[in-house]
Amino acid sequence: MTKALIVVTNTAKLPTINRATGLWLSEATHFNKVMKDNNIDVDYVSPNGGYVPIDPGSLAPDSMDETNWSFYNEEKYRDQVLGQSPSAKQVDPKNYDIIYFAGGHGVMWDFPENKTLGEIAKTIYDRGGIVSAVCHGVVGLLSMKDNEGNSWINGKNLTGFTNEEEDINKLTDAVPFLTEEALKNAGANHTKTAAYTENVVADGRLVTGQNPQSAHGVGEAVIDLLA
Template sequence: MKEVCKMTKALIVLTNHAKFETINRATGVWLSEATHFNQVMTEHQIDVDYVSPNGGYVPLDPGSIAPDQLDEVNNQFYNDADFRNRALGQSLQPSDINPRDYDVIYFAGGHGTVWDLPKSTALGQLAKQIYDQGGIVSAVCHGVVGLLAIQNADGSAFIKDKNLTGFTNEEEAINQLTNDVPFLAEDALKTAGAHHTKSDPYTEHVVTDGRLITGQNPQSARGVGEAVIKLLNA
């Protein structure tokens, strides 16, 4: 097994969408889905950049910074000025990114993603370029909807016939938000031709299919990072 090269670099994709459109409720990125993956990268000396569909400000889902969510890792990143500035205040826009600089792209979740990530053809093209040069495409929870923007050269869906997971219909029902999102992540993945698997609600579930790695829910974010490292070391 080779050791991960210190020049390895990861790109974390975050949402710009700050509010539900049908109810008076704020949303954005789910903090732990960015930080727990990021922590694994940090542990392996992998530099991280942050990008969003529009660049600039990235909203945090208020629920993700509730007292019961602020574990040690979340507290560490939330209180880190570099993270707040680069990830939440001044995220890069797709045109700022040279895909050749990255070995990994990771789509973090949060309900905001279902509004803007599937529409971002620029992010989809970046992900495909990283994949085509031998890189890893990864995603967790609602962030898997960012995979819907990735197309093959023939126009077919990148995830068609691939094994993956993502936030489930059952988990959305537990959230009582089934009727307040524009679509259900699980349904959209299946409609695009993916082979979707799942575990019990809010339990860790990570699926690796070649250089595509996905996690079901917030509990899976660190596991996705660890799977990325395992693949980089293979």
């Protein structure tokens, strides 16, 4: 049976300023729903395991659509899936055909340098699986190395949260680096569309989305690849 692994953050607060952060809920739920609608089992994992915080902004009334509410209203999803997530070290990548890095600003502190997550993603890919990510979650790809120890995304076509979108967020000076710049510095071919409009880029078995608006589209592109 095809199975997907959704990677989420443990970071609950921006270390640089007094602002709560965490998983941007729709980036997990919208992808998860596409998998569910296509009978693909989904597990969640976080770098350290345990509690997965949700960014308060993603729970605002204008962000909570039917899909978000359907997951958030489920006690098991809140208390077990997000409340008691396994750690990266507890995951066997051989059990998965798809890995998906969800975003939220917190990932910028616990995704890029996590070698275990990078190894999980690389193993899934090398076994013929799909690597996918959205928004800030694409910084999880920075943890992936090729067989020579170099950046795995070097030369690959992808997208991710843009400098313009971060500026609109007014968090350019609060994040440790800019997602777009980090991807380019790692050798990736980063492409983008207008701020906060859907943009999905597929390069073989690598699928990325630019922003929260792209999470559903990333899921659909993953399903297309499976077909």
